[in-house]
Amino acid sequence: MSTGIGELSDRARDIFRMVVEAYLESGQPVGSKTLARLPVLNLSPASIRGVMHDLEVAGLLAAPHTSAGRVPTESGLRLFVDGIMQVAEPRAEERAAIEAQAQAGGPIEEAISNATAALSGLSACAGIVLVPKAEPAIRQLAFAPLSPRQAVAVLVGSDGSVENRVVDVPEGVTPATLAEVGNYVSARLSGLTLREAQARLAEEIVAGEAALDDAARELVARGLALWSRDGQRRPVLIVRGHANLIDERAADLDRVRRLLDELEGKEEIARLLDQARHGEAMKIFIGAENALFALSGSSVIAAPYRGADGKLVGVVGVIGPTRLNYARVVPMVDFTAKTLSRLMA
Structure with missing residues (x-):
């Protein structure tokens, strides 16, 4: 069982945070020599290796076979997201892009879809939005x-x-x-x-x-x-930005193909997002925490949005690899959900 945040020493916590942040930035395993070059640590590579070994034993880091460096496990990512990550507000230009798409006019469904497309582009993930099935007269x-x-x-x-x-x-x-x-x-x-x-x-x-x-x-x-x-x-699931999942950084194309296959099963993803719709706050599903993404090792960040009466209406979010810039994407999803709530009011 993985270690909790309260069980880490200050040194272990700092090294763990730096490993995760460096991995999320580069996508590459992080070695002790890389961390030793950071002036804030003032530790030898040998000391850092000892702490990283302890973090590996605790189930928070793993060592890929091809590298001496470490990467966070899914349990490690969960610990980072829940207990260490510091989020920042979306940048002004990101907020403006999302709001512009949401307020571009046209039917409400089109505005929701456009805002989701903007979120997809800004996050470099696939944007997803769950909207209630239209009820015709x-x-x-x-x-x-x-x-x-x-x-x-x-x-x-x-x-x-x-x-x-x-x-x-x-x-x-x-x-x-x-x-x-x-x-x-x-x-x-x-x-x-x-x-x-x-x-x-x-x-x-x-x-x-x-x-x-x-x-x-x-x-x-x-x-x-x-x-x-x-x-x-039968809520309607709109997926925008599939192409963001396939680029030169997608080292594991098999994983990407599995994720694209999963995106075709919209009913299953709609069921997953419905869990977020029935909650009050944002949901973050990391890799195998949800059986649907156990094979592709993907993450979902989703937040509910509300209608004019204050009741939960739908869910908006992103799907991408577990190596997401969570600190940047989480507040972006939250801002999009709030923008859609204002649009529905």
């Missing part, structure tokens, strides 16, 4: 019988979208009842979103104004609930 909700106990529900949205579902039909529903349901929705619920339609139906039932029998009311409620549930379960 209802134009028509119709049911066609399949069998005595099943029907096909057809939802036509105001945006022209058409979706079909097979639903169980309450006992006592006849083809005439199905037609009655269609007429009711067209007359009373057309033009409303699913959430608004559910609220309207509930109000009319309480007020005794829903001109439907019990079976028909149940069928309408069941259909509206089905699509509302689906919408909540």
Whole structure:
């Protein structure tokens, strides 16, 4: 088990921090001679090697086979991010670039996507954003019988979208009842979103104004609930800047290919980001801490953003190699999330 930050001596902590910072900067293993040249340490290479060996035994550093230097383990990176790293505010030009893209006009989805693209470019990672599935207004909700106990529900949205579902039909529903349901929705619920339609139906039932029998009311409620549930379960994941993951610094192309494959599995990544959406603060997933990125050894930095009512709406962040400049990228992600929250307000 890895050592905690409180168990490190001041000397070990300083050397560990310098190894991690040098590795994140260069991507190369860091040797004792490199650190010995730093005036702030005033230690011999032999003394530094002894401390680095202890850090390796503690599970915080590792020695690649091809080098005498050390690199931080994923546990070491976690310790650095949680207990040592000092973050700085994004630079003025970085803040301006993100805000300019977010406020460029156009549909809100486009503004969110553009801000994510700006974040991707500034961080040299793939930018990711989880947005709720758009909820179109209802134009028509119709049911066609399949069998005595099943029907096909057809939802036509105001945006022209058409979706079909097979639903169980309450006992006592006849083809005439199905037609009655269609007429009711067209007359009373057309033009409303699913959430608004559910609220309207509930109000009319309480007020005794829903001109439907019990079976028909149940069928309408069941259909509206089905699509509302689906919408909540299917957030939309936008990935921008795949190309940032492939450049001359990508020494391990197999790892990059695995990461790109993982990015194709958007549903899995959306599930991962949903963990951040249900939290209050930023989430940082490092390498094998999450099974999804165990093979590619990638890191995800993600922060939730909020809507006008203050409720959590989506998540924005980046995916890249574990060798990220966390001190720079973490506040950049946080600033993007706050910018999107202001945009949604």
